Amino acid sequence: LNFFATTPKGLELLLVEELKQLGATSAAEKLAGVEFSGDLRMAYKACLWSRLANRILLPLLKIPAATPDELYVGVQKISWDEHLDPAGTIYINFATSQSKINHTLFGAQKVKDAIVDQLRDKYNIRPNISRDQPDVAIHIYLYRDVATISLDLSGESLHRRGYRLDQVAAPLKENLAAAILLRAKWPEVAAKDGMLFDPMCGSGTLLIEAAFIAGKIAPGLQRQYHGFLGWKKHDNAIWQSLLTDANLQRVQNEKNIPPIVGYDRDPEAIKIAFANIDRAGLRGKIHVEKQALEAAQLTKKTSYGLLVTNPPYGERIGELSELQKLYPFLGQKLKTEFAGWRAAIFTANPDLGKTMGIRAERRYALFNGPIACQLLLFSITPEWFIDRSPAPTNERVIRKAQQYINDLQAPTDSIQMFSNRLQKNLKHINKWVKRENPQCYRIYNEDLPEYPVIIDYYDDNIIIQSFPAAKHVLNEIAYERVQQVLAVLPELLVIKPAKIYYYAYPQTADIENLFPNFNEKITHPPR
Numbered sequence: 001l002n003f004f005a006t007t008p009k010g011l012e013l014l015l016v017e018e019l020k021q022l023g024a025t026s027a028a029e030k031l032a033g034v035e036f037s038g039d040l041r042m043a044y045k046a047c048l049w050s051r052l053a054n055r056i057l058l059p060l061l062k063i064p065a066a067t068p069d070e071l072y073v074g075v076q077k078i079s080w081d082e083h084l085d086p087a088g089t090i091y092i093n094f095a096t097s098q099s100k101i102n103h104t105l106f107g108a109q110k111v112k113d114a115i116v117d118q119l120r121d122k123y124n125i126r127p128n129i130s131r132d133q134p135d136v137a138i139h140i141y142l143y144r145d146v147a148t149i150s151l152d153l154s155g156e157s158l159h160r161r162g163y164r165l166d167q168v169a170a171p172l173k174e175n176l177a178a179a180i181l182l183r184a185k186w187p188e189v190a191a192k193d194g195m196l197f198d199p200m201c202g203s204g205t206l207l208i209e210a211a212f213i214a215g216k217i218a219p220g221l222q223r224q225y226h227g228f229l230g231w232k233k234h235d236n237a238i239w240q241s242l243l244t245d246a247n248l249q250r251v252q253n254e255k256n257i258p259p260i261v262g263y264d265r266d267p268e269a270i271k272i273a274f275a276n277i278d279r280a281g282l283r284g285k286i287h288v289e290k291q292a293l294e295a296a297q298l299t300k301k302t303s304y305g306l307l308v309t310n311p312p313y314g315e316r317i318g319e320l321s322e323l324q325k326l327y328p329f330l331g332q333k334l335k336t337e338f339a340g341w342r343a344a345i346f347t348a349n350p351d352l353g354k355t356m357g358i359r360a361e362r363r364y365a366l367f368n369g370p371i372a373c374q375l376l377l378f379s380i381t382p383e384w385f386i387d388r389s390p391a392p393t394n395e396r397v398i399r400k401a402q403q404y405i406n407d408l409q410a411p412t413d414s415i416q417m418f419s420n421r422l423q424k425n426l427k428h429i430n431k432w433v434k435r436e437n438p439q440c441y442r443i444y445n446e447d448l449p450e451y452p453v454i455i456d457y458y459d460d461n462i463i464i465q466s467f468p469a470a471k472h473v474l475n476e477i478a479y480e481r482v483q484q485v486l487a488v489l490p491e492l493l494v495i496k497p498a499k500i501y502y503y504a505y506p507q508t509a510d511i512e513n514l515f516p517n518f519n520e521k522i523t524h525p526p527r
């Protein structure tokens with residue numbers, strides 16, 4: 001038999017893999033779905049075990065349907081009494097694209113008439129329409145005036161696992177949450193007994209799906225309703241054996257679920273998450289707690305795991321400015337407290353993701369409903385950290401200056417003059433430093449007109465600021481002198497180049513950023 005599994009855009013390839021693992025004899029990626037083949041057992045298995053599919057369709061017939069009449073006649077080519085009880089209930093889902101019949105309600109109406117008329121003519125009774133859990137759900141996909149008529153074996157979307165009756169604003173669909181976890185390699189992390197932590201868990205979707213994956217729990221096990229249950233060709237023996245097997249797997253593997261923890265700062269979200277966890281039968285297997293991310297402390301307990309989260313989207317007023325702080329904070333937290341972990345951030349604001357200070361190992365484009373999102377995957381090891389420390393820049397500036405002076409091979413009389421002057425200053429200053437122990441002080445203050453720079457000592461750092469050259473001094477000469485100062489300072493002051501900060505012309509704001517209250521703190525030695 002050939003089937004078609006629908007899925008949100010972006011999940012097709014994952015679904016191909018999943019269906020193959022479940023035993024499909026073939027599986028091919030299509031737009032927003034996967035065509036696959038197998039027996040009826042395979043289709044039931046997909047309904048019970050697919051974490052990614054929305055619906056499992058069994059195509060019955062393809063018909064030309066450029067006009068309503070053509071559609072009506074085509075639908076009646078199927079003997080509907082082979083599939084449904086004339087006194088049962090049906091529902092018709094109609095989707096159309098690039099076709100003359102472009103109104104879904106009208107299309108659905110026409111299909112319903114065709115089925116109802118056929119059965120009434122034959123049995124004198126007609127099926128009723130029920131949107132809610134019909135005995136048989138019929139799916140029509142009209143594309144370029146050709147209609148594919150299918151039975152919807154799932155009946156309603158498989159993302160409805162049955163555990164999430166309450167939700168927070170902007171929840172993740174369950175199958176999208178599962179896709180995020182699979183992309184983030186949660187099965188591998190769980191196999192090594194790594195833990196899972198969602199610091200902004202909302203209604204707990206990622207936590208519950210993670211427990212399902214780690215505990216080999218069939219996501220459809222709790223669904224009471226499936227589209228095939230009221231189908232005349234339903235094979236209950238197959239279905240029951242699959243249920244028995246899934247229950248057994250749950251019992252055998254549930255104990256292997258590693259620690260799973262969720263925080264949210266909203267007490268209402270935690271209440272909802274708790275109720276969902278309970279309904280999913282996972283009480284005691286997932287820990288949720290009202291906590292703000294800012295207070296989260298976890299790695300003390302475990303050295304390996306996956307931090308996965310879906311931060312707010314920044315749509316509410318004031319939220320965006322909060323997020324601008326949250327992302328760098330999250331990045332910092334990851335670097336300092338989650339070394340060795342993996343991380344996955346599902347975000348609608350990928351630009352904010354760049355402010356985390358860690359390079360993403362991979363990114364995937366996905367949608368949360370209509371919202372374009374990205375899944376950013378991180379490996380929390382120093383090689384991925386974006387080094388924002390100024391040390392490499394400082395070292396480069398000094399190296400460049402030394403190279404410049406070397407290449408010039410000019411006489412060194414003038415720099416000798418500067419060195420002598422600085423050494424004289426230091427001799428004087430050192431006595432004062434011993435006596436007063438100041439933390440920040442000026443060691444050179446434009447003492448020689450040829451060298452218009454100021455040099456300060458701030459904790460263990462040296463800050464040099466150069467001033468524009470006097471009018472009569474050529475620019476090249478002024479540049480050369482600054483390079484001379486930079487080149488000799490490490491040796492003169494016995495300090496590492498990384499600790500020398502150079503500012504061409506005083507840039508107070510930049511300096512204050514790195515050295516708080518710079519101007520107030522610098523003291524001047526007595527003359």
Ligand SMILES: C[S@@+](CC[C@H](N)C(=O)[O-])C[C@H]1O[C@@H](n2cnc3c(N)ncnc32)[C@H](O)[C@@H]1O
Pocket residue numbers: 167168169170171172173199200201202203204205206263264265266269291292293294310311312313326
């Ligand atoms: C988009 S929702 C997450 C939805 C969740 N994935 C689900 O499926 O239900 C974002 C959540 O982050 C929480 N949140 C925002 N800022 C937080 C912070 N600083 N610390 C902890 N939680 C935070 C919000 O309360 C909200 O529940």
